[in-house]
Amino acid sequence: MSWNIKQKLRSLLQAETNLCPHGQARGGQLKICIVSPSRYQTGMSSLGFQTIYSLLASSAGIMCERAFLPDKEDLKEYHRSGLPLLSLESQRPLSDFDVLAFSTSFEPDYLNIPLILQLAQIPIWAKERTASNPLVVAGGAAFFINPEPAADFLDIICIGEGEELVPALVSALLTSYSDGRHGLYMALSAQPGFYIPSFHQPLYKDDRFTGFNNNPDIPEHIKRPSCELNQHPPSSSVILTPNTEFGDMFLVEVSRGCPRGCRFCTSGFIYGTFRQQECRRILDIAEKGLLHRPKIGLVGAAVSDHSDIGLACSSIIRKGGKVSVSSLRIDRIDTEMLEALVASGHKTISIAPEGGSQRLRDLIKKNLNEAQILDACDMLIARDILNLKLYVIIGLPTETEGDLDELVHLVTMIRERMVVRAKTNCRLGDITVSVNPFIPKPFTPFQWCGMEPLPSLERKVKSLENRFRRIPNVHLKVESLKGCYLQALLSRGDRRCAALLAEMVNSSPLKKAAKTCNMDLDELVYRTIPLDEPLPWGILESADVRMLRKEYERAFGGGVIK
Template sequence: MSRRAKTRRVDPLAEERTLCQSSRERALLKMCVVYPNHYRTAMSSLGFQTVYRLLTTTPGIHCERAFLPERDDLEEQRRSGLPLLSLEGRRPLSDFDLIAFSTSFEPDYVNLPLMLDLARIPLYSHQRDESLPLVMAGGAALFLNPEPVADFLDLVCIGEGEEILPSLVSTLMAPTSSDRRELLTALSRLPGIYVPRFHHPRYESGRLAGFEHDPGSAGFIPRVSAELERHPPAQTVILTENTEFGDMFLVEVSRGCPHGCRFCGAGFIYGRFRQQPYQALVDAIERGLEHRGKIGLVGAAVSDYRDIGRLCRHVVERGAKVSVSSLRIDRTDPDMLDALVASGHKTISLAPEGGSQRLRDLIRKNLTEEQILDACERIIARDILNLRLYFIIGLPTETESDLEELVRLVTTIRQRVLERGRANRRLGTITLSINPFIPKPFTPFQWCGMEALPSLEAKVKYLEQSLRGMANLQLKVESLKGCYLQALLSRGDRRCSALLELMARGASLKKAARDCAMDTDELVRRAIPLDEPLPWDLIGSADKEQLRKDFQLAFGTNEDRTA
């Protein structure tokens, strides 16, 4: 490998400042936390930083990090044949006792076998013996459906690290046997630990028919939740400008979402909505202000935090700026909006999601057009004239009239922005962000199929034509093919491992599916019968019976649930 490439790969360390103190006890266990994407993306993840803090501060653990190499480095590494190395110690990943993938998004599943291959570690768990590290994974994507990557993993964490990691680490540091199977058996008895090799999918007529379990193995792995009051808020522990939020200190204010929109996993897989105590957040913010002049408040439902206005006001009164990761339309607290204005925000994002009232009711968004317009008015009145509006197309039962109503709503919002802009002699911009519906496990819409790509493309074309010529309005559409892959990995089973292996080696999705003789539409587009076994049935991230009742409440038992 060239000197230039080596320098480029170690540069991030020189620009970091670590705020957590590593344990100084003799290391009994060497662990490498791996994010299956590039450094900049990884270090923008508060979950990844939190797992690193939990491990590196645990007595007896030596913890390092590893990332997917940048494109140029990746090509050179493949040519050189050198193994993937950790960031801190420049150690081959095969030298560690355990490799822990932190995986938030399904598309990153493609990078798991790629990184194992770069590390010169056999891809499949059954190919690895005691001389090689255990391979573990956790994160939101695994809470939803670990099965597409289950064959690559020795164990999966189904739950939150604050609660799972202490007993996991304790078991790893005091093994009763050097035999790998016995160790995995002991680990499988811990709450929230799923060992895929003890559970065997059974297929009939090309579809999953259920699972068979090794003797003594539980047939169901419940998700483990943490009591946030017992733990400090998740917060930035490694400062670097080489992230999406390099100018911010991030603090998690809450976990989960209280609204339970029928298409969104966040309202189901995290259990009840939990909020950090106000004083704990203030203490974390005070630590952050020693290093950054901007505080980023993080959570799936930040604006639902009970003291959000008071918290934002505190940041501004300390002479700092505040940013929030999400803003619900019916939770636009005046103090929060004033703090965002004082922090220099020029754009605010809102998510009506459903383009029509019928669809917003169907997905249980619980928002009326009047509430949407009122929220826009409150924002515009504070002279924030740039709005980003998120909508989903291809929702189950969507029709042309729903799209027409979406266009009318956007046109009305745009007119109000223009009127305010003329009064202030400054025009704002509306960015319309369009995303296709992706069925997600552990939601009431998990049984619904994704709409066909040609149909989605036609809907995008309709929106483009309907909104063409409107000044100060931009239309941005998520990659439909990328969303198709995400849907495949959201709903897939273990047969996806062969497909991921081929994609990791450079094959396109279409070619990999052809070589594997896999009908991807069968997994992505099919409406699944309510009584059919699901790949994620082993995982207890939500109550399946309650989801089934919610589905029936949304559609009725005889309604069509395809788009």
């Protein structure tokens, strides 16, 4: 019954502590619903989602509410009853809002955008909506990597960081234009960071993307505005709830981007220069957070690279709090930070060698050697942090069986160190080897590389399973290979993927949807792209393409994968 759905939404709302000054306001000239294309537990764990909510809710003239992908049981009820998708705060239909704003961090969530529009009883295709339908906007990290697979569902796409774009977007939305939405689109397209998909129509030849037929009155490429991080308060939790995976934490962003430039990872390229918040500002926010939660979660792609990370961690401990970080950079394990993690009760620490062999670590520009990895493990084990999680990528370009042999040897050497320590404290910890297949990402030097075919990856996983099964206290955890295939497709895909996603909304499996849409998915996922070929995401200026090409050539010698 619809009453059950509304009651569940009210229960979620009642469990929250809203720290946003205007977060409970009901007035506002413009009604905006910020939508997470994931379930409540995941969406509310995202600091990015919370930051955009805070920016919108604090904007004059805006009434902001939230909505999420329903849980599986609620999804069935929505389909059965025909009830339109409801917002969290007032339980009103999403179709009653002026604007729906999707905040999307990961490409697989693209699949849920047409589903949410369908549940909201709003036409999923932008071209089929009228002025009587809500304006559909989207932003988030996934969109300034590659917006094309979801572009045809959206009226406006924000390319960049919310602190810079939300004020400009709100100002434009509150302005009256004589020619309605077209005037809004023209005004936004003249500003950096706003992409109007209907103004850029993709062109194809022989089922290959060849470029865009652009509107001559607008810029050919979408520039991403820069954001001076220290001109804004550190992003932090504005809504606390026990119903998330970080329910016992208050989150604070300490840095943005990454200074490392690993060739497979977007973090070192799409965010521009590595920026960090001043320690003083982090601690001011953390002190307020400790009034509500006992633990401070420090967030960033490169937390260990913050110049004052040890001071920040130890200061939080001295204030009576605890500290948590997602993972540690192996060559940046600050002793002061490590002591703070121990004092916070951490029994498991995650580190990321990424490449299983030295050759692969050099290929991806990880700048780590075996001695550094083992020294880091020694530091952790010496402090009785005996449970280690190692993040490793398989299927990197040029990977061989010899590279996998080196991975097994590395894990074996780490375990030997744990065995020695176990003789002192009479307890042997566990090593979890978390294996993820290489997924080529736009705006990285490896964007031209194809993903290794699934049958080959499956053989490698089976081989690792057999080998690690023989080593006590070592556990292998493998990301879903089919899920990674979908992620690679959406990372590298063009606008034709929108039809595929629309088919999958109606429960069509990926292969069946591809057949219906007459699409060769393997071509998009596995193919090595020539360096001179136009790229679907090339319409964005999220990174310096000449620099990416040089890094690719340095990795493979002369620009070809050997």
